[in-house]
Amino acid sequence: MMNISGNTVFIPGATSGIGLGLALRLHARGNTVIAGGRRTELLARIRTEHPGIATVAVDTADLASIAAARDELAERYPALDTLITMAGIMEPExxxxxxxxxxxxxxxxxxxxxxxxxxxxxxxxxLARPEATIMTVTSGLAYVPLPLTPTYSATKAALHSYTESLRVQLSGSTVQVVELVPPAVRTALMHQQDDPHAMALDEYLDEVMALLEADPKAEQILVERVxxxxxxxxxxxxxxxxGVLSGYGA
Structure with missing residues (x-):
């Protein structure tokens, strides 16, 4: 069961957008939050602008970097009980x-x-923690693809499928598996920060936090827009x- 406070949370991909916003919201609710990212200058800015948020360098495209981050966090934060796999890219093809x-x-x-x-x-x-959570981050595009970004949509569909299997394999363990399914949100992803058709970031985060609090056992976090x-x-x-999505970017 994912409680809204009292956790130690690692969010690789928390240097901007939904990841950073979620890190700040979770920290404000009494969680210990570690933001992960590739760019050390952004991590330094987070430490300066948001005291209390810890950081660790990690490149999720590099297996050795992931292992190094895991080992560092095991030493610094042995109570780590929540992983949110936020890091992702979206490019047209x-x-x-x-x-x-x-x-x-x-x-x-x-x-x-x-x-x-x-x-x-x-x-x-x-698995060694009394209670723990893995939250994957997919997309509404896992369910209907955006033809402009075929591989992005395909990876999110695959990650949704992986999450379903992960949940079944970990049933009966102490690890809860949650899938966060965002719609288009006004972030730098695909330059959507000024897109009037995308959901405002704060509005999205407000609804996500409310859903997490309302149902700690939820398997998917689905805002109305998605x-x-x-x-x-x-x-x-x-x-x-x-058909609607096929006209995007045409």
């Missing part, structure tokens, strides 16, 4: 352009291998929604 393969491979490495490697590295420590995508198949709207 034109499949007719040979450069799209580079984007695709980079996206798979960060968005799919990254969370899988993080879970593998941190799971033994989490249900347009999440429930498209069940409600017989898949082709319609895919």
């Amino acid at each position: 034109d499949v007719r352009d040979r450069a799209a393969l580079d984007v695709a491979e980079r996206t798979v490495t960060v968005n799919l291998l990254g969370p899988v490697r993080l879970v593998s590295a941190f799971l033994p420590g989490l 249900k347009f995508l999440r429930n498209a198949v069940a409600e017989g709207r898949y082709r319609e929604v895919l």
Whole structure:
């Protein structure tokens, strides 16, 4: 059961956007929060601007970096009981352009291998805790793809599937598995910070925190805005929604 306070939380991918916002909200609710990221200058800025948030350097595309972060955190924060696999990238691809393969491979490495490697590295420590949580971060695009970003959408669908299996394998253990499913949110991801069609970041974080508090046993965290995508198949709207998304960026 994920309690809203009293945890020790590691968030790789917390230097901006939803990751940083969630780190600040969780810290304000009485959690010990460690923000992880590749760029040391951003980590230094977080320590300066947000006293009380700890940081650790980690590149989730690098298996050795993940192992080093795990070992450092095991020493500094032996009570670590929550992992939120926030790190991800989103880039457009034109499949007719040979450069799209580079984007695709980079996206798979960060968005799919990254969370899988993080879970593998941190799971033994989490299983040793009386209660622990793994939160993966997928997307509404796991349920209906954005054709402009085919590999991003595919990695989020794969991560959703992985999360479902992870939850089943860990049933009966002390580790709860939660899937955070954001809609489009006004962050730097795909330059959506000024997109009027995307959800305001603070509005999104408000609703996420309310949902976490209302149902500590939730398997998915679904704000109302993401249900347009999440429930498209069940409600017989898949082709319609895919058509809407197909016009994005055209």
